[in-house]
Amino acid sequence: MILVFIEHKNCVLNKTSLEAITAAQSIGKDLRLPVSAVIPCDKDCALAHEIAGYDLEKVIVAKNEKLATYTPDAYADAWTEVIKATSPQYVVMAHTYQVRDFAPKVAARLGREVVGDCIRYRAEPPASAGGRSELVLTRRMFLGKLDADVTSGGEAPYFVTFQSGAFRGDNAAKGSSAVETMDVHVGDVRMTPEEPFQEAKASVDLTRSNIIVAIGRGIKSQENIALAQQLATALGADLAASRPICDADWLPIDRQIGSSGQTVAPKLYIALGISGAIQHIVGMKNSGTIVAINKDAEAPIFDIADYGIVGDLFEAVPVMIEEVKKAKS
Amino acid sequence: MKQVANKDAVLRISSDEKWINQSDVALQTNESDGYALEEALRLKEAKGDGEVVVCSLGPQSAKTVIKDALARGADRGIHIGVDDSYKLSPFQIASTIADAIRDEKADLIFAGLQSDDASYGQTGVILAEQLGIPHATIVIEVDRTSLNESLRIKRELESGWYQWFTYKLPALLTIQSGISQIRYASLKGIMAAKKKEIRDVTPTVADFPSAQKVEKVYLPLKMKQTQMLGDGDAKKGAAELVEKLKTEVRVI
Numbered sequence: 001m002i003l004v005f006i007e008h009k010n011c012v013l014n015k016t017s018l019e020a021i022t023a024a025q026s027i028g029k030d031l032r033l034p035v036s037a038v039i040p041c042d043k044d045c046a047l048a049h050e051i052a053g054y055d056l057e058k059v060i061v062a063k064n065e066k067l068a069t070y071t072p073d074a075y076a077d078a079w080t081e082v083i084k085a086t087s088p089q090y091v092v093m094a095h096t097y098q099v100r101d102f103a104p105k106v107a108a109r110l111g112r113e114v115v116g117d118c119i120r121y122r123a124e125p126p127a128s129a130g131g132r133s134e135l136v137l138t139r140r141m142f143l144g145k146l147d148a149d150v151t152s153g154g155e156a157p158y159f160v161t162f163q164s165g166a167f168r169g170d171n172a173a174k175g176s177s178a179v180e181t182m183d184v185h186v187g188d189v190r191m192t193p194e195e196p197f198q199e200a201k202a203s204v205d206l207t208r209s210n211i212i213v214a215i216g217r218g219i220k221s222q223e224n225i226a227l228a229q230q231l232a233t234a235l236g237a238d239l240a241a242s243r244p245i246c247d248a249d250w251l252p253i254d255r256q257i258g259s260s261g262q263t264v265a266p267k268l269y270i271a272l273g274i275s276g277a278i279q280h281i282v283g284m285k286n287s288g289t290i291v292a293i294n295k296d297a298e299a300p301i302f303d304i305a306d307y308g309i310v311g312d313l314f315e316a317v318p319v320m321i322e323e324v325k326k327a328k329s
Numbered sequence: 330m331k332q333v334a335n336k337d338a339v340l341r342i343s344s345d346e347k348w349i350n351q352s353d354v355a356l357q358t359n360e361s362d363g364y365a366l367e368e369a370l371r372l373k374e375a376k377g378d379g380e381v382v383v384c385s386l387g388p389q390s391a392k393t394v395i396k397d398a399l400a401r402g403a404d405r406g407i408h409i410g411v412d413d414s415y416k417l418s419p420f421q422i423a424s425t426i427a428d429a430i431r432d433e434k435a436d437l438i439f440a441g442l443q444s445d446d447a448s449y450g451q452t453g454v455i456l457a458e459q460l461g462i463p464h465a466t467i468v469i470e471v472d473r474t475s476l477n478e479s480l481r482i483k484r485e486l487e488s489g490w491y492q493w494f495t496y497k498l499p500a501l502l503t504i505q506s507g508i509s510q511i512r513y514a515s516l517k518g519i520m521a522a523k524k525k526e527i528r529d530v531t532p533t534v535a536d537f538p539s540a541q542k543v544e545k546v547y548l549p550l551k552m553k554q555t556q557m558l559g560d561g562d563a564k565k566g567a568a569e570l571v572e573k574l575k576t577e578v579r580v581i
Contacts, residue, residue: 071494073463097487101466104419104451108458112539113420116450141546142349143445145340148546154539165579190463190500194493196486205507211580235580268580289578291570292555293563305555306578307570311563319567327571327581 001057002028003086003157005079005093005103006039009070009196011046016094018169021054023121023162024092025173030123031133033089036060037177040078040184042068048179055175060086066186073189075102080109081184088157090135095161107159114159115139115150119166135160144265144286165267206257211237211268214257214284215245218273218294218313222250228272231317234324240264242280258283272313276301293317330362330383330398332391333446346545348415358394361441365504367511368471369439370402375473380404382433386426387414392527399522400514406527407433411534415447418540423455429530431460437480438501442467457501464501465494469508 004024007014021037028035034057039045045061052059062078079102083091091106093099095117107114115137123133137150137160152158206212213232219225225239232239239255246256257264258280269287274280276292276299284290285304292305293313302308309316334340335355343350366383373379383398385391386409395406409429411417417425430438438457443450457464469491470483481495485505496502514522556573559566575581 072465097467097485100450101454101464101484104454105458105464107451108420108423108455111420113418113449113455113541114451115541117448136544139448140549141446141448142334142340143336143448144549146342146349146546147549149544151542151544152539153537153542168579190497191465192495194495196490196492198490268574268578289580291574293566302555302557307573308555308557309559309563309566309570310557310561311559311566313563315563316559316567316570319564320571323568323571324574324581327575 001086001088002031002033002035002090002092003060003082003088004035004037004056005091005099006037006047006051006059007094007096007098008039008041008045008047011041013047013050014094014096014098015169016096016164018172019164019167020092020094020162021051021056021172022167022169024090025055026167027090027092027121027123027135030127031089031135032127036086036088038062038079038082040064040067040075042066044181052177052179053174054177055173056177058178058180061179061181062184063181064184064186066189069193070098071189071191071193072102072105073191074186076105076109077186078184079106082182083110083157085182091157091159093159093161095163099161103159103161110157112154112157112159114161115152116161117163118150118160119147119163121160206238206240206255206262206264209238209240209264209266211235211270212240212257212264212266212284212287213237213270213272214240214242214274215251215272216242216274216280217244218275219245219250220273222248224314225250227314227317231270231272231321231324234321234328235268235270237268237270242274242277271301271305272317274301275299276304330366330385330394331359331441331444331446332356332385332387332394333359333444336360336445342546342548346547347543348546351415356390356393358397359441359444359446361443361504361506362394363441363511364506364508365439365441365502366398366401366403367509368468368502368504369437370512371509372437372471372473372476376476379436382407382430382435384409384426384430386411386422386429388412395527396522397514399525399527400519401512402518403525405525407530408527409530409532411532417534418537418542419447419449419451420455421534421537421540423452423459424537425532425534426452427456427459429532434499436498438462438499440501440503442503442505453501453503460499460501462499462501463496464503465496466503467505468502469505471502471508
């Protein structure tokens, strides 16, 4: 079978777990293996029934009072026991910060390692050929400059984590599954957690941004930056700029993208009124998806854009803000 | 600390298609490993006592990383010589390092979060497990004043969330890039480094049947064709764009 990890905080689901369910269901289909979900929790997790609404064999709540708050030691103990009790072929997880923290520990304890941060997989030979297939997983290397096809060696279980966005959470097949509680043993926990907290976003390291809204000369005045900021806020994005904007002191220098600024590769880069001089392009060309909005249809930024709008950004951006808010509500 | 290809290097895929031609790229210290060293040095300075030992596994060229660390202030080095170290899986790397440093009985082990080449992101965690000590990953702040039998550290969670943990020592921390400002090696440091000891370890790397195997590396498949939206109508284009961001780019 395949085990899929359900991540949560105080029984509130981390939505990337739905992506992991989709991934596990897809692999399960290709390898003809049933999928069960695992939720570590200190109680009869309130989330279990929500997860039981997906097409799974069962939902296993791994229960121990020490699992109330995440710690790598407690999670590793719980997972080790669940794996030993269920002997899965694959353990599938979303490549979250929490998973990066504990999954390699569990794998190592069982004499395995993690094929991590995968962006896709294929079954070889293909499932349609019948017979037994194994997974060829693709992961990024060299800061995204190269892709690598990777296979797992040795015997099961194989640990796989998928990058956020590699699968769609809303594609997880619905169904009805049984909920089972497994009381697990947790030994000495050698770290004491405090309450998680949120820090006010002060100066941002744009290299770690997921989404960037960048402005160029086309923004026209410092007052208009507020509009771009509204779009950034709606998208949960960071605001950045091309050199002229920072030279004019409309935004601080740490927001500058390009050869004299930062080099970034977010999942989504939205260029508003940026023509796309090479000095700017080198700083953002490796972004996952590039959107360009510019009045000039000949602007070089369109050469590297995945989506382009030729037109007035002051018409486009307010509509975008509204539509994004609608989509998110 | 690991030696990796320079960030801006032009990469050429090796003829067996399993790695890059490492011989024709400039090499550098892995970014987050540099921050790990810096954090170790700062902690030692705050305590006013102790020793920072830098360890690198890799071919002869990896000694450059060690020498640079010694010039920045590390006290001595351990070089675990493995020629084709890129062929090792993270479990093998961690186990080999564990064997080489176990007798050092370090109070704290600092490692980078992940390497900028293979990006396995687990060597530190496996190393901690091999040594039987607790670990924390993605550490973004170390409360140096808290150092005692334990240490208080701040972990980065997602979406701007953070969390403090207190760890009993010994422990292993993997450090996030940007945690502090990395110092330069001074001329004095460079001179002093020449007298510092580097212990050479020639390991026997055990086979590891469960190793993940790189079958093939290649340029990411990129078929960039710009979809023009709105047909000259910016408002219509904007609405279409948000729909695409939702259904195709999947960021909303």
